[in-house]
Amino acid sequence: MKKNILITGGAGFIGSHVVRRFVNKYPDYQIINLDALTYAGNLANLADLESCQNYEFHKVDITNATEVEKIFQSKKIDSVIHLAAESHVDRSISNPLEFVMTNVVGTVILLNAFKAFGNIESGRFYHVSTDEVYGTLGDEGKFTETTPYSPNSPYSASKASSDHFVRAYGETYHLPFVISNCSNNYGSHQFPEKLIPLMIHNIKNNKPLPVYGKGENVRDWLWVNDHAAAIDVVFHHGKLSETYNIGGNNEWKNIDLVKKLCEIMDRKLGRTKGDSEKLITYVTDRAGHDFRYAIDASKLETELGWTPSVNFDQGFERTIDWYLENEEWLTNVTSGNYQLYYQKMYENRETL
């Protein structure tokens, strides 16, 4: 019998990579993609899967308990891979409640549905989470699976809360679960509100490149396909009730990353070296801006044998090429509401 695997948020950035990987690699799974298609969800990300027999899409908001239960009642769900979320820190600063609704309430609604109707005997509830739940680091050290939670943004507080609910359902109701906490992803199909696609879009259009504060904050970057591969491994081989950190061992100061991007874009666009860098504009910092994230992924590497498949140069070139080759995708997602978002978020930031 085919196993029914419910993936939430499958029309988003990371979700679409996970859905594609699972549909192509596991013909014996029926992949059920549940997504509300918010501004971040885009069925164009999955157009190539439309005719696949083992794939189906349902437009469902995970905060709607009735709709969620209907899906769980209509087919036995063996396992859930839960990615649906509000995911952008800046938006969480403007509208924290939306993050509580989707990330906390939505997660609890899914947990309830899985507990009532899912295959809790041999399936699992996999919560895909972020390293931001651990808070911020100074110059030294890395997050491990035992680092205490200390979220600083409304986004990370909502993800920390949903991690806690998942763990609490494990303890209280013996719900089988696994959690992973991953660092910043980059790759194709990322909505251009996040640093890398936003900068690519602005460089292409000769618009200012808004670097927050002094650009000295540090992020660890992982290619999205390698995150999808890690999710595959944790889903199939991760021990129940455990957490796995996922990272790229690839730390960059924001300003260095943006300068590297400018250099590559100059080359690819046939511009004179140094042209794009002139667009860099230091602007008012993000409120509560976490200084540094870094991940110790040795548990995943030693216990489950996962390592990233590409180095940063390879993944970054492929990513930039994808955005340059998929102009229509970028144009579609940056028309309409994106303009309003951009104005609201960047118009009032002071140039430093």
Ligand code: NAD
């Ligand atoms: P994204 O914003 O690109 O996509 C989120 C998806 O969830 C969209 O398809 C959206 O339509 C859907 N969604 C939002 N609200 C919903 C709701 N109420 N009901 C149903 N669907 C809804 O996000 P992403 O960057 O792909 O992140 C996916 C997951 O991975 C999130 O849980 C995020 O916290 C986590 N994560 C992201 C990163 C990263 O660097 N982007 C890193 C670590 C963990």
Ligand code: TYD
């Ligand atoms: P982002 O892609 O929003 O991811 P996160 O906040 O989850 O790490 O931002 C990555 C880093 O880039 C973060 O330190 C904030 C910074 N940043 C800018 O400097 N300018 C921007 O316009 C954006 C969106 C982010």
